[in-house]
Amino acid sequence: MRNRRALLIETPTERAVRSDVQRNRALLLEAAASVFSERGVDASLEEVARRAKVGIGTLYRHFPTREALLVAACDDRLLALAQQSRDYAGTPVRALARFFERIVDHASMYRGLAESFGMVLQSGSPGCHATTEEGRRLLERAQREGEVKSDISIDDVLAMTAAISIAASQSADDEKRIGRLVQMLVDGLRPRLGPSASAKPGGGGKRVISRRTRGG
Amino acid sequence: MRNRRALLIETPTERAVRSDVQRNRALLLEAAASVFSERGVDASLEEVARRAKVGIGTLYRHFPTREALLVAACDDRLLALAQQSRDYAGTPVRALARFFERIVDHASMYRGLAESFGMVLQSGSPGCHATTEEGRRLLERAQREGEVKSDISIDDVLAMTAAISIAASQSADDEKRIGRLVQMLVDGLRPRLGPSASAKPGGGGKRVISRRTRGG
DNA sequence: CCACGATACGGAGGCTTGCTCCGTTTTAAT
DNA sequence: ATTAAAACGGAGCAAGCCTCCGTATCGTGG
The missing domain is CATH 1.10.357.10 (Tetracycline Repressor, domain 2)
Structure with missing residues (x-):
């Protein structure tokens, strides 16, 4: 998977992102893609974790909800x-x-x-x-x-x-x-x-207004 | 002699619908309406059965799937x-x-x-x-x-x-x-x-065909 | 290279829900 | 009252969700 650069925040006093975090996130995304493909978005998250070879706790730490995982x-x-x-x-x-x-x-x-x-x-x-x-x-x-x-x-x-x-x-x-x-x-x-052909690109907004008003 | 009552029913060999069946069906529908209203269509079916005061088995006998219950x-x-x-x-x-x-x-x-x-x-x-x-x-x-x-x-x-x-x-x-x-x-x-203002009653499908074809 | 604190990992366990199966009860017909 | 068919009930198992905390790993400073 893509090498996802760190998000925005990076304060000097903070530690670098641990390598296992990045690796596990990538593994999880890969596994999620394959599991969702096979079984749909309602597939078991435990199956995703299993396929990523990480514990279920790790999955939930990275993606607190099913939606978060799906979006990612x-x-x-x-x-x-x-x-x-x-x-x-x-x-x-x-x-x-x-x-x-x-x-x-x-x-x-x-x-x-x-x-x-x-x-x-x-x-x-x-x-x-x-x-x-x-x-x-x-x-x-x-x-x-x-x-x-x-x-x-x-x-x-x-x-x-x-x-x-x-x-x-x-x-x-x-x-x-x-x-x-x-x-x-x-x-x-x-x-x-x-x-009708008169729609000229130049004109700023030709108000061809639909006369249909709701409420009847 | 055999099956006097059955005259009212289509097939002579069938028994009348049992009264508890009708009653339980009605109870289940009532309970389903109230539970779905409160908790949405993903509510627990056990809750429905509980509120209908029937066993969960009875619910599943009447409505084999959640969908069947929902439709009803x-x-x-x-x-x-x-x-x-x-x-x-x-x-x-x-x-x-x-x-x-x-x-x-x-x-x-x-x-x-x-x-x-x-x-x-x-x-x-x-x-x-x-x-x-x-x-x-x-x-x-x-x-x-x-x-x-x-x-x-x-x-x-x-x-x-x-x-x-x-x-x-x-x-x-x-x-x-x-x-x-x-x-x-x-x-x-x-x-x-x-x-066009004239509403034509006679003409079958008028062919005001939008010339838009997909592809291209 | 090592020690150490911070961070992340893993998976057991508690909980909820779905659904089945079968011994018991109710019903309608005789 | 008897009887067999039909329906009932709910225990029980499987599956999934999500949390919690003891353990393992990582990056860093010495």
């Missing part, structure tokens, strides 16, 4: 996902759609992950942060170009994406469902009256 | 939900939106229910069936009137609704999120170019 075991991939998205070509809307699809793919990395994915996205881990910010960038770009309604927030959109992940994971029978649901989401983001 | 404990409400929707006034799209919101509300009846709600909706129970059919009716009406794209399936839409329930349940901080997410879903259902 997802984070590298999430970080990579955020970085790759910078290469997406095509219209802003296309890029958004691809980004969403990648997230949904990621959320099916482990069986049962989708259900916890909303929590993962709120954990504040590096990968989570990077993904949120990348989503925000793509969304705001699309909004600036008038391709997406301006009153949409990245939080809601990511919540919807997490929701789609769950919906997709609960019906394994239909492979294409993910694509259809993402498309539904994206369609829902667009301004109601077609962005 | 939801079904009345689901049935009612399906029936109430017939009164919804307003445009087809408005009625759909309200219907979705009611479903999401229902899915938050017990803490943790949202996560299992997709499964509940596939259980084939009477309430589940009624809800699905009512959703289908509302959707197809909207589609006939050109208010919703014709290539949308009720299964996808219900899957999304269940997923929104989960997303909403995971961020309790924001009360209005449900409304916004449902609105996003509904917006995604509508044809891309505003609904």
Whole structure:
């Protein structure tokens, strides 16, 4: 696993991080990845410890909750996902759609992950942060170009994406469902009256406001 | 002579349903409702049995899995939900939106229910069936009137609704999120170019096809 | 190189819950 | 009242979670 540099804090008076700590953390992450892959995110944590060849106490010292372990075991991939998205070509809307699809793919990395994915996205881990910010960038770009309604927030959109992940994971029978649901989401983001070719990149926020007001 | 009573029953060779069976089933459902309300759907089933004043074995005989109990404990409400929707006034799209919101509300009846709600909706129970059919009716009406794209399936839409329930349940901080997410879903259902005011009753599936194809 | 204090390790053990199995009890029919 | 089918109850075992504390390991200063 990656050589994870120490976190931020490092006061002169503190000792160096012990080597066994780093090693065990890496072993645990590796074991968690393999166990979660095989048995899903509800797998026994004792099994993870066993496979990492450390005691269960060590596991809990490193990762006080199952969620903490899960987040840590997802984070590298999430970080990579955020970085790759910078290469997406095509219209802003296309890029958004691809980004969403990648997230949904990621959320099916482990069986049962989708259900916890909303929590993962709120954990504040590096990968989570990077993904949120990348989503925000793509969304705001699309909004600036008038391709997406301006009153949409990245939080809601990511919540919807997490929701789609769950919906997709609960019906394994239909492979294409993910694509259809993402498309539904994206369609829902667009301004109601077609962005006829007049959508010029230059203009700052073309307020094409959906006339639909809730409350009826 | 043999089986006088049995005349009322389909198969002559079957005995009447024992009274304790009915009583215990009712007690269990009542207890389940109260325990799930207090402690969420992950509550201990032994607690349910205890509160119903039956043995744990009896609980498992009546409801072999937690899911079976949960479905049974939801079904009345689901049935009612399906029936109430017939009164919804307003445009087809408005009625759909309200219907979705009611479903999401229902899915938050017990803490943790949202996560299992997709499964509940596939259980084939009477309430589940009624809800699905009512959703289908509302959707197809909207589609006939050109208010919703014709290539949308009720299964996808219900899957999304269940997923929104989960997303909403995971961020309790924001009360209005449900409304916004449902609105996003509904917006995604509508044809891309505003609904021409003329509601066409005759035409079967109108082909206002969104030309968006995946791939590329 | 060694001694030592700080830190981390390991896993036994206590607890909760799930679920099964089978001797006992209740029920409906005769 | 008798009887056999059906349902009941709960002991008991398996599995998992998480804590606690005696023991082992590490980095450092002498």
